[in-house]
Amino acid sequence: MVIKTEPFVLNIGPVHPSTHGVFRMRTTLDGEVIVELEPVFGYLHRGIEKLAEERTYTGVIPLTDRLDYLASMSNNLAYVLAVEKLAGISVPERAQYIRVLLAELQRIASHLIAIGAFLNDCGAYFTPFLYMFREREKIVDLLEMVSGQRLLYNYMRVGGFAQDIPDEFLPALAKFVNQMPRFINEYDRLLAENEILLVRAKGVGILPKELAINIGASGPVLRASGVKWDIRKVDPYSIYDRFDFEIPTGSAGDCYDRYRVRVEEMRQSLRIIKQAMGQIPSGAVRSEVPHLIRPPAGEAYAHIEAPKGELGFYLVSDNSIAPYRCHIRAPSLINLTALREMIVGWKIQDAIIIFGSIDITMGEVDR
């Protein structure tokens, strides 16, 4: 006997632990299988682009913290790079090195959460997550040391930094860099060949290479689909051209590849940190910048390889003290474009991990 099923509409979210924030997937189900999906968001829209238009150039920095709040250092970096490009401000060598150190630390912290939350979605309920958080805690301590904050750092400034790093920072960082590879290897040994992870993630939620490029995907999502595209390499900003590192890529573009790429990227980030630590010069951490920055009329776009992908700021100046327009190219938003294609045809429990493997932050999707 065949049991007749009727399409059933189910809202996953907006308030649901596996949506990683306030995000809603309006799904149509046939039994357990998802036959249609529409992402619905905007619940966290704060109008950051509009708010930026009435703040001074420095005053926008705290707003950028609130985009991808798991990687606020990276957001700061992308924004100050855009203002520096717009106003033609140079940055001292020491500050360049500190920027690289902090951005890479932030990448590891963000990837740890991405992996922990992804495994949570897979059903490894909070055990890996807790270990990831234990390691992330060390990074948060380091970032607190320099900025006084644990989540929204607001530390970078146009032309450099608010203040120099404290003396105890580099020894503490060295200790972290020595410890971390052992932890990554340990997790990786436990997880990479884990039967449950393989069954749940291999071949699931495939994003083909052509589609990944066509939707403008970036970051680990794009690289897991086999595209060797990392802005640190293809369009080096700051001083990334001085360091030796690899771009890990996947081949299948499935959830497992996205997980693998993130693990490898953490190792590469540690490589960059090690090199940068050895070369860091002494000197000033901020160039001479007027209190109120008035860039000449014009426009500039600066982008970085943030943990989630290409984070860019498109700024338009009318020669006043506030940006005329501040557009944010948010990787989390654009990586979601193909969510429907990736999920349709899979079951509900797969939808959760496919969504989790993209690794988004709602603060950045909705802005």
Add this chain to the structure above:
Amino acid sequence: MTVSLSGNEVAKQITKQFPEAIAETSDEAILVKSQSVLDVAEYLKSNPELDFDYLNYITAVDYYDYFEVVYQLTSTKHNHTVVLKTRCYDRDNPVVPSVVGLWRGADFQEREIYDLLGITFQGHPNLKRIVLWEGFQGYPLRKDYL
């Protein structure tokens, strides 16, 4: 290093194909007439020497007299980039053709511009508000909103 192609140089190639399409060019950007956006975009994407397969972002700016829509295109094969712009002068009913058919990544971004600046993207398959709710009055990113 991603090479920024000179707008003037790329515009010369476009003019050969579409003599009427370009309104203005500079080294930084190509300003295209709004009715020709789709033709030019398709040419930029399909020409093997240019091969702009990746759309970095779309955004729009309100300059009171007109809205300017900005596209940044990159080629992942040649690692070069160019900025394409278009303007719409009709403030009450600004319309620009949609490029979703060429770059799917435009989907959410065009909806966001429609949502916040009120520019209609003709040919978009699902043009509705994205971050604000249905029924919201006005377009907050316009300069005369507040």
